[in-house]
Amino acid sequence: MMADRVYNFSAGPSVMPEEVLLEAQKNLLNYKGSGMSVMEMSHRSAMFADIFADTQEKLRKALSVPDTHEILFLQGGATLQFAAIPMNLSCGKTADYAVTGNFANKAAKEAEKYCSVHIAASTAPEHARIPRQEELSLSPDAAYFYYCANNTIYGTEWQYVPETKAPLVCDMSSDILSRPVDVSRFGLIYAGAQKNMAPAGLTVVIIDKELAGKELPYTPQVMSYKMMIEAGSMLNTPPCWCIYMLGLTLDWLLAGGGVSWMEQLKKERAKRVYDVLDNSSFYLPHAEPGSRSDMNVTFRTHSAELDAAFVKEAAARGLVNVKGHKIAGGMRASLYNAMPLEGVDALTDFMKEFETRHV
Amino acid sequence: MMADRVYNFSAGPSVMPEEVLLEAQKNLLNYKGSGMSVMEMSHRSAMFADIFADTQEKLRKALSVPDTHEILFLQGGATLQFAAIPMNLSCGKTADYAVTGNFANKAAKEAEKYCSVHIAASTAPEHARIPRQEELSLSPDAAYFYYCANNTIYGTEWQYVPETKAPLVCDMSSDILSRPVDVSRFGLIYAGAQKNMAPAGLTVVIIDKELAGKELPYTPQVMSYKMMIEAGSMLNTPPCWCIYMLGLTLDWLLAGGGVSWMEQLKKERAKRVYDVLDNSSFYLPHAEPGSRSDMNVTFRTHSAELDAAFVKEAAARGLVNVKGHKIAGGMRASLYNAMPLEGVDALTDFMKEFETRHV
Numbered sequence: 001m002m003a004d005r006v007y008n009f010s011a012g013p014s015v016m017p018e019e020v021l022l023e024a025q026k027n028l029l030n031y032k033g034s035g036m037s038v039m040e041m042s043h044r045s046a047m048f049a050d051i052f053a054d055t056q057e058k059l060r061k062a063l064s065v066p067d068t069h070e071i072l073f074l075q076g077g078a079t080l081q082f083a084a085i086p087m088n089l090s091c092g093k094t095a096d097y098a099v100t101g102n103f104a105n106k107a108a109k110e111a112e113k114y115c116s117v118h119i120a121a122s123t124a125p126e127h128a129r130i131p132r133q134e135e136l137s138l139s140p141d142a143a144y145f146y147y148c149a150n151n152t153i154y155g156t157e158w159q160y161v162p163e164t165k166a167p168l169v170c171d172m173s174s175d176i177l178s179r180p181v182d183v184s185r186f187g188l189i190y191a192g193a194q195k196n197m198a199p200a201g202l203t204v205v206i207i208d209k210e211l212a213g214k215e216l217p218y219t220p221q222v223m224s225y226k227m228m229i230e231a232g233s234m235l236n237t238p239p240c241w242c243i244y245m246l247g248l249t250l251d252w253l254l255a256g257g258g259v260s261w262m263e264q265l266k267k268e269r270a271k272r273v274y275d276v277l278d279n280s281s282f283y284l285p286h287a288e289p290g291s292r293s294d295m296n297v298t299f300r301t302h303s304a305e306l307d308a309a310f311v312k313e314a315a316a317r318g319l320v321n322v323k324g325h326k327i328a329g330g331m332r333a334s335l336y337n338a339m340p341l342e343g344v345d346a347l348t349d350f351m352k353e354f355e356t357r358h359v
Numbered sequence: 360m361m362a363d364r365v366y367n368f369s370a371g372p373s374v375m376p377e378e379v380l381l382e383a384q385k386n387l388l389n390y391k392g393s394g395m396s397v398m399e400m401s402h403r404s405a406m407f408a409d410i411f412a413d414t415q416e417k418l419r420k421a422l423s424v425p426d427t428h429e430i431l432f433l434q435g436g437a438t439l440q441f442a443a444i445p446m447n448l449s450c451g452k453t454a455d456y457a458v459t460g461n462f463a464n465k466a467a468k469e470a471e472k473y474c475s476v477h478i479a480a481s482t483a484p485e486h487a488r489i490p491r492q493e494e495l496s497l498s499p500d501a502a503y504f505y506y507c508a509n510n511t512i513y514g515t516e517w518q519y520v521p522e523t524k525a526p527l528v529c530d531m532s533s534d535i536l537s538r539p540v541d542v543s544r545f546g547l548i549y550a551g552a553q554k555n556m557a558p559a560g561l562t563v564v565i566i567d568k569e570l571a572g573k574e575l576p577y578t579p580q581v582m583s584y585k586m587m588i589e590a591g592s593m594l595n596t597p598p599c600w601c602i603y604m605l606g607l608t609l610d611w612l613l614a615g616g617g618v619s620w621m622e623q624l625k626k627e628r629a630k631r632v633y634d635v636l637d638n639s640s641f642y643l644p645h646a647e648p649g650s651r652s653d654m655n656v657t658f659r660t661h662s663a664e665l666d667a668a669f670v671k672e673a674a675a676r677g678l679v680n681v682k683g684h685k686i687a688g689g690m691r692a693s694l695y696n697a698m699p700l701e702g703v704d705a706l707t708d709f710m711k712e713f714e715t716r717h718v
Contacts, residue, residue, distance in 0.1 A: 005389060037375065039375060040372060078595065218472050220469070240560070
């Protein structure tokens with residue numbers, strides 16, 4: 001890490017690879033001899049068209065996206081997808097939702113405007129675990145089965161891909177590109193970019209083309225997957241800078257070894273923090289073993305005062321944004337793709353030292 | 360202009376002030392000692408909250424936005440607003456649309472999904488002029504009157520604010536911040552950021568708070584002005600980097616003299632190009648005098664071959680993106696806020712020289 005930078009454990013927007021930021025900085029006023037910044041480029045120019053196509057191709061390679069699936073670069077975040085998904089895929093019928101956290105719950109609530117929502121599983125209010133396959137209550141005629149792969153606030157992560165008759169729809173906002181995924185098993189995968197991919201403002205949607213084209217009549221055109229597929233994501237001006245930054249992130253990821261490399265690092269990062277938690281009676285992990293997230297490790301001490309002291313002292317050491325979400329309280333260390341192992345070690349060293357001083 | 364940069368006449372995304380890009384570059388890996396890039400900041404962090412509030416405040420100052428109106432920083436571009444406006448403001452009733460170009464036409468077409476659209480004026484197919492006040496056919500009970508202040512493709516610009524009983528809704532994507540506006544006369548002003556404000560991915564909405572809260576029941580929550588007002592634009596993660604860049608642009612604009620300075624420059628830039636057109640029988644301007652845009656000057660020669668040669672030779676001299684939109688053909692010089700007079704002079708010099716060689 002560069003000397004004047006911090007270790008940023010924010011849940012999102014979040015840490016980006018320094019190599020990526022340095023490359024962006026270098027070319028900020030003049031991209032590859034074009035005489036302009038990527039921020040100034042017409043989205044219809046040949047140079048930006050290349051950036052766009054290259055980024056799409058690199059993402060296809062990184063996630064082994066089959067030709068059956070289209071990659072879209074959209075705006076509006078996961079929250080707009082909460083509406084777009086039922087608008088496009090439900091035909092106003094029944095859809096199954098597994099509610100394992102705050103964002104899955106929000107998605108289910110928003111979907112009620114457009115279709116009949118069946119709660120296939122709920123882990124409320126604790127959300128400390130992921131339901132097992134046999135716990136899922138599947139509707140016989142569901143238009144799709146919706147789940148959120150990683151629950152950022154509670155720190156749980158699905159360790160398996162559910163078996164369902166209905167097409168799988170998955171919010172991978174907080175663990176996309178952190179492990180290999182068999183995309184062919186999914187009807188639709190989507191992710192806000194601001195955790196593992198790029199700055200906030202870009203939403204990636206990967207959709208089985210056969211599912212597009214059944215949108216409800218009042219669907220806004222930029223929310224129609226079919227129209228966006230036909231327009232190559234350029235029905236309107238896309239978030240060009242975010243797409244460019246995603247391309248740089250994918251260069252970094254592919255050069256290092258792709259999602260297998262990321263998975264290895266992800267497991268190693270998480271193990272180092274969970275090991276401290278499991279070898280301590282001072283810290284209380286929130287998520288149950290078997291459901292634990294590698295991306296967001298949630299824990300607390302026995303007292304809210306100590307939690308506050310932990311967050312404050314960590315920040316003073318350059319370990320920032322370890323405060324838990326206000327819904328869950330306690331602490332949360334988000335260990336996204338760009339978090340170096342040195343950052344994890346600095347955190348675990350501090351955790352052990354803090355415990356020694358306060359037990 | 361820095362030696363290795365070009366003059367970029369793109370209609371959007373488009374040229375940004377060099378001072379703004381240099382400032383962004385300098386702080387790219389470490390914003391004000393935070394140890395992180397603005398791209399890595401949690402949108403809920405104190406530091407980003409400051410950037411957000413400052414940017415909002417600077418925009419309020421630059422456009423003299425009264426307290427009756429809220430400023431929202433959204434995503435999805437003008438095209439999502441084409442749907443959001445009737446979803447929020449029409450109550451499914453009648454809305455008046457002045458169709459003076461491609462984007463106003465698209466807005467009217469999209470609105471047909473949500474309300475009864477009355478075409479209050481149309482300048483199709485030429486779109487070479489703006490209708491006069493007395494030409495506007497206003498519905499007695501319109502929920503709002505919609506128009507597009509500047510027509511990027513055809514190069515026309517409203518030189519007056521229409522008088523209507525219904526609240527005015529105006530797309531200012533391509534001339535916002537280029538002249539003073541009496542915001543109190545408008546129910547809603549919106550603009551995609553990628554012409555005069557910031558990189559693509561941010562949509563600014565300025566809305567009279569009294570108009571919010573009447574959305575149709577199936578309105579997605581991120582498209583509800585009321586919910587976004589209540590959430591301070593942060594119902595979901597906003598496009599943080601674009602907001603930061605807008606702040607830097609506003610610093611530059613306010614330091615130079617605000618929208619009065621911009622208006623003076625805008626008139627001067629346009630005059631220099633229109634003077635060449637008006638003193639030539641070689642070039643044919645598209646827009647009628649009295650309706651001409653200061654932001655996008657559209658013209659052609661007598662032959663498509665010469666138009667193509669003009670575009671190609673201009674680019675070879677570092678005057679890039681002067682090709683007209685495919686709908687309109689010919690040439691288009693977009694003269695946005697960040698285009699220096701030197702760029703305009705380089706263009707007019709070339710125009711005169713090209714004419715000499717080809718008459």
